[in-house]
Amino acid sequence: MTPIDRILVPLDTMDLDWAADTAKRLRGHVGGIKLGKEFISAHGPQGVRQVTDGDHPLFLDVKFHDIPNTVAGAIRAVSALRPFMVNVHASGGRAMMKAAVAANAEAGDTRPLMLAVTVLTSLDDDDLMELGVSANAGEQVVRLARMAQDCGVDGVVCSPKEITLLRDACGPNFKLVVPGIRPTWASTNDQKRFSTPADSVAMGADYLVIGRPITGAKDPVAAAMRISEELATV
Secondary structure (H helix, E strand, C coil): CCHHHHEEEECCCCCHHHHHHHHHHHECCECEEEEEHHHHHHHHHHHHHHHHCCCCCEEEEEEECCCHHHHHHHHHHHHHHCCCEEEEEHHHCHHHHHHHHHHHHCCHHHCCEEEEECCCCCCCHHHHHHCCCCCCHHHHHHHHHHHHHHCCCCEEECCHHHHHHHHHHHCCCCEEEECCECCCCCCCCCCCCCECHHHHHHHCCCEEECCHHHHCCCCHHHHHHHHHHHHCCC
16 A cells, blocks of 8 residues: 555534535645545535545444434435445444444455444544543454444544554454544644554554644645655554
8 A cells, every 4th residue: 555545634614615626736746535424414426426536445434323124225325425434332232233244245356344333533532521421442443343244344434543452452453443643743722632644553553534734734736745755654
C-alpha cells in the first residue's frame, strides 16, 4: 500500500458543488473520499455518484445501527453505490453485525470492506462513564473489536490511541481505519484522542481519515502531498 492509498478524506457537507469540486481536485493525491450522513441525507445516492464520478474509491460512512433485518437491507441497498468501505456500529450487537456481514457477502467479488465503529473519537473515559460504560475507552474498543472480528467483520474504525491495543488483540490482518489524525502543523479541533499520520501508521494503522488538515487548507492538494511525504518516511 502506498502512502497515498492510506489517506481517506471526509467530505461531510451539504454543499454538493464543493464536495464534487474537492473530490475532483484531490483525485490521484489521496486514496479515496469519505461521505457520511450529512452529505447522504442532503443529496442521496445520486449526489454520491456525482462526487465519486464512477472511479473515486468511496468510504461510505453510514454507521448503520438498527435491528439486524433493517441493517441487512440497508447494506444491500448501498451496495449499488459500489463503495470501497462501509460501516456499522459494533454496539448494535452480534446478531446485527452477522446480518450485515451476510448481506455484504451477497455482493461477491465487489463487496466492500465491512467495518465496525467502536468508540467515537469525540468520546473519552468521562463521556463513557456518563453513558453507563464502566470500562475505559481502550477496554471498550477492544471488547467491541473482538466481537466484530468474531462476527466476520473485516476491521474497525478506531482512535489512534487504541491502534496498538487492537493489533495485539486482533492480529495483523484486521483492518484499522483511523480518524482523529492531525499533523503537527494542524489544529486538533474537536478530537480528544488524536495522533499524527506517521505515528499512526508506525503503530499499525491501515487507513487514515484526514479531514480539516486537508480540506481546510488553502491548498488541499499541497496539504495532501505534504502528508503523503511524511508517511513515506515511516
